[in-house]
Amino acid sequence: MIQSIYTDGACSGNPGPGGWGVVVYFQDGSRHELGGADRQTTNNRMEMQAAIAALTFFTQSHQSDAIELYTDSEYVRKGITEWIKGWKQKGWKTSTGKDVVNKDLWQELDLLNSKQVQWRYVRAHAGNEGNERCDAIARAFSLGKSPKLTQVQTSQTITPNKTESLTIKTPLKSVQLESANLKPNTIQSESMFTDVATLEPMTDIQSSFTPDLVDGAPREVKVAQLRDTVESLRMADEIAEKGYLITSSELADLMDVNASAVTSRGDNWVWRNWAVSRVRREGNQILWQLERLS
Incomplete structure (x- = not known):
């Protein structure tokens, strides 16, 4: 019987x-590992594809007991548990009338999801065995390698849509990016919001750039702080639009937070109007990219 999935x-x-x-963990202590690759894709699509594969495996097991599904992507967890309700009400449109980015995968995930699945967030790179193993498998496939997967005999042949196999056979289908006009080193903004009044897709990183304004402060002080905030927002928009990669310290300066508040959040998270993604490491520096949310 399946106990949890990472x-x-x-x-x-x-x-x-x-x-x-x-990585699928069974109650008897055994585990079953799955993985795959895509020649051209985005990190968020791969996070979603992993969840789709996990739910496909669970669905075809015909298990009636609930499971816990762990992901280090707030985009996936909040998308499937919160934001998707508004998207469906609007016909898979955002509040601006545009198609929800990655709509094809969200629709697959929605069909596979059930009340038996308890979605859990796990912090990335924090020593959790299941998360670390999933990360190793995913990274190996992204680099064109074929990692050895631990697999148990199952009575079902698990082959979810959009992949050729859940084992180490590659390549998978080439996922078409949502925009033909993507520039190098950029990714299309992933529109996670519907109406702000109904959804609040924010992480636990505080959304303020400056310390809280004191009610008793002079108006000119408040206006000056607001002006600084707007300038920072404009800067963030330009960074996202141009596809610039910035370091952890630069990102922390932009957000006006400690550097630890950036690096402790894992590889993908949401801040204000942007999805923040870890792209790569250069020397001792981690480089990040901002994606504008509609």
């Missing part, structure tokens, strides 16, 4: 070659 995705370049990994 999922993770990775991408070299974002967009670029990607991989995903799944």
